[in-house]
Amino acid sequence: MESEAIKRSLEAGGLRCTPQRYAVMAFLTKHASHPTAAEIFEAVNRVDPRSSRATTYNNLRDLVHAGLVREVAVEGRAARFDVKGMRHHHFICDRCGDVEDIEWYDVPRPASASLGKRVLRECELIFRGLCTKCAPKRASR
Numbered sequence: 707m708e709s710e711a712i713k714r715s716l717e718a719g720g721l722r723c724t725p726q727r728y729a730v731m732a733f734l735t736k737h738a739s740h741p742t743a744a745e746i747f748e749a750v751n752r753v754d755p756r757s758s759r760a761t762t763y764n765n766l767r768d769l770v771h772a773g774l775v776r777e778v779a780v781e782g783r784a785a786r787f788d789v790k791g792m793r794h795h796h797f798i799c800d801r802c803g804d805v806e807d808i809e810w811y812d813v814p815r816p817a818s819a820s821l822g823k824r825v826l827r828e829c830e831l832i833f834r835g836l837c838t839k840c841a842p843k844r845a846s847r
Contacts, residue, residue, distance in 0.1 A: 719772030726750070726757045727765045731774070731789070740778055740786035740796075740805035778805050778832075795830055799837035810834055 712731045716723045729750045734741070741749070747762040766787060769775035776795055778786045783803045788796075795808040812831045835841075 716756070716772075719774045721768060721774075724765075725754065729754060729757065730762060730765045730769065730820050733773060734787060734789045738807065740787075740788050742784040742786055744784065746787065749776070776830075780805065786838055791830050793834065797833040797837070798835055798836070799840055801836055801840040804837050804839070806837065 709732075711733065712728060713723045718726060719728060727830055730746060732737075733746055734805060744764055746766065747759050750757050750762055751759075766775065766777075770777050770787075774790060776788045776790050776802050778788055778798075778800055780786060780803055786805050786830065788805075788807075793810040797806045797808050798804070799806075808831075809845075811831065813831060
């Protein structure tokens with residue numbers, strides 16, 4: 707995502723384009739590895755040492771609330787972050803915790819009656835198992 711596109715997406719999400727927020731979005735758009743908040747902070751801080759841990763974490767929270775970034779919860783491990791772009795699901799490795807993008811599969815929306823008074827915003831599948839790096843390790847035991 708180019709500089710102007712990042713600025714437009716922030717504005718469309720109702721967020722001011724601060725240098726720190728821009729740096730977080732720019733990092734996420736260039737790294738599809740689903741980094742943790744700590745990894746994002748370290749990378750952003752290397753570029754701009756004035757950016758604090760709290761500012762980075764607050765910006766991530768704001769980006770998630772604005773719908774620009776997705777937080778991928780990994781049980782027992784640090785959450786990972788992903789720029790919302792093309793729709794996709796996630797695969798989480800039970801052993802190493804790596805998060806990979808999986809092709810989008812349409813999931814039928816349940817009838818509103820089956821949700822009671824809940825309002826469905828979105829639906830994402832999370833696949834769990836062993837990634838290609840960890841699967842052979844299991845067989846060798």
